[in-house]
Amino acid sequence: MHTIQNTLYVMTPHAYAHLENATVRIDVEREKKLQVPLHHIGGLVTFGSIMVSPALMHRLADEGKSLVLLDDHGRFKARLEGPVSGNVLLRQAQHAKASDGSHALELARHIVAGKLKNSRSVLMRGAREAFDPEETQQLTRAADNLAASLRAAKEAATLDELRGVEGEAARGYFAALNLVVKPQARDAFALNGRSRRPPLDRFNALLSFLYSMLMNDCRSALEAVGLDPQIGFLHAVRPGRAALALDLQEEFRSILADRLALTLINRGQLTVDDFDEREGGAVMLNDKGRRKVVTAWQERKQEEITHPLTEGKMPLALLPFIQARFMARTLRNEMEAYLPYLHK
Numbered sequence: 001m002h003t004i005q006n007t008l009y010v011m012t013p014h015a016y017a018h019l020e021n022a023t024v025r026i027d028v029e030r031e032k033k034l035q036v037p038l039h040h041i042g043g044l045v046t047f048g049s050i051m052v053s054p055a056l057m058h059r060l061a062d063e064g065k066s067l068v069l070l071d072d073h074g075r076f077k078a079r080l081e082g083p084v085s086g087n088v089l090l091r092q093a094q095h096a097k098a099s100d101g102s103h104a105l106e107l108a109r110h111i112v113a114g115k116l117k118n119s120r121s122v123l124m125r126g127a128r129e130a131f132d133p134e135e136t137q138q139l140t141r142a143a144d145n146l147a148a149s150l151r152a153a154k155e156a157a158t159l160d161e162l163r164g165v166e167g168e169a170a171r172g173y174f175a176a177l178n179l180v181v182k183p184q185a186r187d188a189f190a191l192n193g194r195s196r197r198p199p200l201d202r203f204n205a206l207l208s209f210l211y212s213m214l215m216n217d218c219r220s221a222l223e224a225v226g227l228d229p230q231i232g233f234l235h236a237v238r239p240g241r242a243a244l245a246l247d248l249q250e251e252f253r254s255i256l257a258d259r260l261a262l263t264l265i266n267r268g269q270l271t272v273d274d275f276d277e278r279e280g281g282a283v284m285l286n287d288k289g290r291r292k293v294v295t296a297w298q299e300r301k302q303e304e305i306t307h308p309l310t311e312g313k314m315p316l317a318l319l320p321f322i323q324a325r326f327m328a329r330t331l332r333n334e335m336e337a338y339l340p341y342l343h344k
Contacts, residue, residue: 007216008036009294011047011287018053038063045070045216047290066223068216079219087226093331094244098231105159107330107338108234112153112166114251114340119173120146121343122254122262126180135179142176145169163234170194177203177258182266189265198282202275203261205283206293210257211249213297218252219245221320225328248323255343256316260300264293309339 008024010017016027024041026034038059043066046052052067060067061082069077097103120143127139149169156162174194181189181203191203199205219242222229232243234250264270274289285293301317310322323341330338 007043007045008041009045009047009298010050011290011294013049013287014051016051016053017044017046017056019056019059024056041065043068043220045213047071066220070212070216081223087328090226090328090332091228093333094228094231097331098233098237101159104233105156105162108159108162108247109153109156110338110340111234111247111250112162113150114342115166115253116146116150116153116169117340118251118343119169119254119258120150122180122258123173123176126176130179139176139179142172145172159234166234173254177262180262185265185268188272198278198280198284200281200283202270202272202283203265205275205285206261206264206270207257209285209290209293210261210297211253213294214252214257215242215245215249217317218248218320218324221324222248222327225321225324227324227328227331244327248320248327251323251340251342252319256300256319260296264296269296305343308342308344 010026012026012028012033014028015033018025018027019038020035022038023035024038024044025032044052044056044060045068047070057067057080061080064082067080069079071077097107123139123143123146127136127143130136130139146169149165149172152165153162156165171194174191178186178191181191189203190201192201194204194207199208219229222244227244229242229245231237232245232247235241235243235246237243270289270292274285274292275283276286277283302315304313304315305319306313307319307322309326314322319341326335327338329335
């Protein structure tokens with residue numbers, strides 16, 4: 001049995017989340033839509049114009065539960081939480097190693113290796129399932145290029161060089177991802193490179209939305225073990241940027257977000273009707289589309305896997321927490337090197 005602190009996602013425009021005794025109640029136009037015991041909720045995530053009562057904010061802060069505000073498109077806006085307890089010695093070790101060039105490079109190298117290996121597994125799986133021999137060949141070639149990037153990452157002498165290797169590998173990976181989409185869905189879900197702010201096609205809009213939810217889970221996992229999400233190794237430190245959460249996210253992007261995106265597209269669970277196009281070419285999931293994706297995301301996180309290091313069965317939802325713990329152990333010198341999660 002695993003107790004997973006559930007995240008409550010509120011997406012209905014103009015919904016009102018408030019406290020009623022020991023429950024969180026969600027009203028839409030003064031009508032009750034949902035009521036959940038507070039102790040069943042690990043955090044509250046709101047999309048767009050959602051109202052949250054001050055009493056609920058205070059209670060969440062008192063109980064160490066986070067309130068995350070995302071905009072209509074799923075981009076992170078703000079986070080409300082109580083005082084940070086955390087382990088001050090762990091944070092000191094984190095800051096010291098982030099400031100040490102060789103330590104930072106070594107940890108960043110393992111993060112990139114995890115990302116490249118998991119990205120490669122997505123392409124290899126696509127190659128096995130492709131019907132067209134030429135596409136199988138193209139996907140295999142793209143996977144081989146990621147293997148070459150892995151070797152280059154091991155030899156990178158500086159963080160900038162490593163970031164260059166990772167960036168080039170990502171471009172090749174996203175170019176090949178179109179071939180993992182079923183032919184009949186390619187017109188509607190063509191991926192024209194990776195575009196972020198704003199997404200310029202439906203595939204990018206879906207990826208951005210999934211990455212935003214994954215980012216929130218990674219940040220929560222780091223905070224849960226007492227790490228500072230702002231101080232990263234691969235991602236440069238910038239004001240307002242959760243660099244370590246971005247680092248932790250890398251090994252999960254392909255296996256959690258990209259695979260789910262491909263499943264939703266290939267099974268026809270998402271259609272063009274789940275997206276809206278805005279002025280200037282921006283494409284966004286609409287309310288109906290977001291609901292489908294959040295439901296699929298929550299279901300995906302309940303799927304069980306066996307972690308290769310702990311050898312225990314666990315839901316995918318616990319992966320960021322397990323890996324955040326390994327990161328903390330690495331920074332405390334309890335582990336020789338950070339070992340990213342590698343999906344089979």
